[in-house]
Amino acid sequence: MAGHAGPLRTARATTARGLTEPAPVRWLLTAVALGFLGLFLVVPLAAVFVEAFGKGLNAYLSAVSEPDAYAALKLTLIAAGIAVPLNMLFGLCAAWAIGKFDFRGKNLLTTLIDLPFAVSPVISGMVFVLMFGRQGVFGPWLSAHDIKIIFAVPGIVLATLFVSFPFVAREIIPVMEASGSQEEEAARVLGASGFQTFFRVTLPNIKWGLLYGVILCNARAMGEFGAVSVVSGHIRGLTNTLPLHVEILYNEYNFQGAFAVASLLAFLALITLLLKVIVERRSIQA
């Protein structure tokens, strides 16, 4: 789920008649595409579930309901639960600024939004350690006030925030730029307040893009490994998220447990994808 940038909602292409390739070519292309998809996406996903249920349903349920796994699930949901709303807010503000106004440094801001896509997640994690770690910039001040960020929940939330922040902004900037500001101006002339203009005119126009961005943001927030791994400290039951917990179990040769927990993540991913498909359908109709 990492590193997917930008909108992939291409317009439903209408293939012009007379431009289709000969049948064998079409078959070959389809076979190659499907074969690739099967080998690299379907088979691994199936493998996760096969391994997870390999020792029976009971073993699966006990692995999933084990306290550490439960704590990891909870932490993952907390991190995503904080990061996603905040990034939604940030994304809205940034997209509003970029889409509706001209100002100095606009290009710089647009580029900076993509920064988390550009840097490796491990480095994002390191940055937070360098800032808030014991030897970091704010380290002495933080330890003097007995505030723990690195190797604690706040660090995980920060890292998650960082890596998942471009998604919402990226999704709605094109929508906002395309719609321009005439409808907002019309609303203003008709006497609507800024608040009313936003909720009655702007938001309905971007709602599908916004929802799509939130879904992608959520997927990234729940699945993030690298950055979180650096700041987490891997304390079982305290600072382990689901992806980290999977790694720990795997390193302890508890393959069945690892895959069982991984299947939870896979379920979350599938639900996310399902939501995404629904949103896409609705947004095309709308």
Next chain:
Amino acid sequence: MSIDIQHVSKSFGSFAALRDVSFQVRAGELVALLGPSGCGKTTLLRIVAGLASADRGTVLFDGEDASGRKAGERRVGFVFQHYALFRHMTVFENVAFGLRVRPAATRPANAVITAKVTELLKLVQLDYLGDRYPTELSGGQRQRVALARALAVEPRVLLLDEPFGALDAKVRQELRRWLRRLHEEIHLTSVFVTHDQEEALELADRVVIMNEGQVEQDGTPEDVFERPASAFVMNFLGSVNIFHGRVEHGRALLGPLSVDYPEHRAPDSRPAAGYARPHELEIARTDEGGGLWAALTTTNPAGAIVRLELKAEDGALLQVEVARDRFETLAPRTGERLYVRPRRLRVFVTEQP
């Protein structure tokens, strides 16, 4: 309500969009702001609406400075060039919007809103389309929805930005007549921006012609067409034939033509040009004086007026329009030399010292 625009200037960076523009719109008048694209007319309209602010100068509504009032408080109806209808709302909700966003204290009851919107949709002849979405309407229908939406807030002024710009010719004609009738019915002070001189002359009580951020002329359609204040206005309001030359000693010497020019009696000579519209040129077979010889190159006899193109001896091309019966009695052949005489020639000094 009257609008008084006083010394308004506005720049975007180093580009001066408006330079000291002043004119008045009297209550109940329909005024056209006419000019080529980029002349500042839309900027001026947006300043009047409160969507943009002037760098200098003031806009008075009924003698009262409107500068401090926000767009929503000015009670103006604004019709955008591309309509700017709310895409996610039905036609009915679009029109109702201005009433629904009022503060609770002044917001009319639902039944009142429904009645008002229905009445407005009837006025624009779209009451059967209330539950459609803007994307399901034709351009002309969208335009009328935009108008109904603007009228819903009972504006004191109606401002229209290129109201017919995006429509095809036939719909444009219809809407134009319809808007004229509507204006006669409700007598709302209205200003519309256009780059189409025909539209301005046909529709407006008064035409304000703008060029490069300044007012070139302000007058009735007849005034600006018959008595253009400058070469620009003359040029902009239709096709013209131009005869270049100079003025001196109270005479304008324009190639083969010469006419009196009492505005410049001094002996020094200044570059000038004479302008005549195609229908102001007459053709004949004999030298009647005060004209020039030219060879007929093309004739376009479609319609009640025949358009001719002639080539003068100095190579200049002349456009002439003659009535069909005149053309038929004369029956000129292509290539024939004809005598062209301007019935009327307007002379403008081209370079001010």
